[in-house]
Each structure stands twice: as C-alpha cells, then as structure tokens.
C-alpha cells in the first residue's frame with residue numbers, strides 16, 4: 001500500500017508511471033502500425049486481421065480498457081509533473097541567480113522541451129479522439145464524405161470459410177448499402193480507402209502523425225532517462241536511435257493515407 005502511495009505521490013514515482021505507460025502506448029503504436037500495413041497486402045489480409053481482433057470479444061475490451069488506463073495515467077502524470085516544474089521554477093526565480101549561469105540555461109532548454117511535450121501530447125490526445133470518431137464510431141459528419149456516400153462509409157463483406165480445415169477461403173464485398181452491423185464482418189479495408197480519399201483528412205492525419213513522431217522521439221529518450229538506462233556513454237546513441245525509430249514510424253503510418261490518396265491502394 002505504502003509502495004503504491006509512494007509511486008503516485010512522489011515526482012520520481014510519477015516519472016516512472018509516465019515512462020512505463022509511455023512504453024505501453026509505444027507498444028500499441030508499433031502493433032497498430034504493423035496491423036495497418038496489411039492494407040498493402042489487399043482487402044482479404046486486412047479484413048481477416050480486423051475480424052480476428054473483433055472476434056476476441058471480451059479480451060478486446062480488456063485491451064481497450066488497458067489502453068485507456070495507460071493513456072489516462074500518462075496524461076495525468078505529465079500534467080502533474082508540468083505543474084510541479086512550474087512551481088519549482090517560480091521558487092527558483094525568488095532567489096537571485098546569474099541569468100547566464102550554464103545550469104540555468106540547461107534548465108530553460110529542458111523546460112522548453114517539456115512544455116512542447118505537453119502541447120504535442122494534448123494535441124495527440126485530441127487526434128486520437130478524432131480518429132476514434134472517424135474509424136471506430138464512424139461519425140458521418142467528420143469523415144468528409146459527401147451526401148451520396150452517407151451511410152456507406154462502413155461497408156460489409158461475406159466471410160467464407162473453407163469446408164475442409166475451417167480456414168478462411170476468401171472475402172466478398174457486399175454492394176454498397178447492404179449488410180448489417182453484427183451480422184456481417186466490417187469491411188475495414190473499404191472504410192480506410194473511403195476515409196483517405198478525402199485530401200483534407202489525409203492532410204490532418206499527416207500533421208497529427210508528424211506531431212506524434214516528434215513527441216515519440218523526445219519521449220523515448222526521456223523514458224530511458226527516467227528508468228535510469230541512459231548514461232554518458234550511450235546517451236547520444238539512445239537519442240539517435242529514438243529519432244530513427246520516430247522517423248520510421250512516421251513513414252510507416254503516413255504511407256497508408258498517402259498511398260490511398262495517390263491511388264496506389266484502391
């Protein structure tokens with residue numbers, strides 16, 4: 001009990017919470033990217049993958065709640081640490097210190113990074129909400145698809161099974177306007193293609209994913225620092241590795257909307 005109190009009530013404990021939940025969210029971002037890249041393998045591959053996830057039923061809800069809890073704790077510890085940093089900075093200003101003192105300058109740089117982290121983090125949270133409304137709740141008003149397509153943003157397919165070994169044989173899309181939620185498997189491939197045929201939506205995703213990757217690049221380095229795994233010898237390598245991973249994630253994610261808009265994926 002005291003250990004849990006210690007973790008939540010001390011700034012060191014909150015740094016650990018931020019690092020560990022950040023690592024969990026990072027794991028989700030990698031897994032989600034690998035799953036989404038199946039769009040390049042065609043409709044059957046992506047739809048079968050999505051169906052397997054949906055078929056997890058209660059387990060999927062456990063994963064969703066785990067993800068939500070991690071995001072909540074990550075944001076909570078970030079806001080708490082930012083407030084503490086501000087209060088500590090206020091107190092330091094009361095004592096006269098030489099403004100060109102090197103430590104103070106480093107401190108200003110660190111606080112600037114932390115400040116941009118809180119802003120990029122909150123914008124990413126807003127993007128995640130928009131993204132859920134787009135592809136999970138399928139809110140017609142925000143998908144950018146005009147009148148005639150309304151209601152058909154989500155389409156369905158017939159899921160056929162090979163009689164011999166119960167393996168999926170192939171998937172057949174249903175005509176627009178046919179099929180029903182719960183009765184037919186959702187055609188996630190068609191939904192992604194419909195969704196990214198709208199240029200401003202693609203623009204919005206590219207900017208948001210760019211911000212996510214700037215956040216990740218700094219966040220990954222900070223995570224190693226908080227967990228005490230960064231030292232003088234390989235600190236620079238960790239920073240470079242974090243940047244390289246963030247760039248790869250950026251390219252991986254944006255390749256999907258860009259490929260759809262360019263007509264490579266249809």
Ligand code: HEM
Nearest residue numbers: 032036050064128131135136188192209212253254256257
């Ligand atoms: C181009 C990039 C992306 C594509 C194509 C994409 C695609 C999708 C699709 C199709 C779904 C709905 C899945 C389904 O109903 O089966 C989904 C859900 C989701 N995506 Fe993404 N996504 C992208 C980027 C992101 C990013 C960057 C994040 C994280 C910030 C993210 C977080 C989520 C979450 C949390 C869900 C809800 C999962 C659930 O159903 O519980 N996505 N995404």
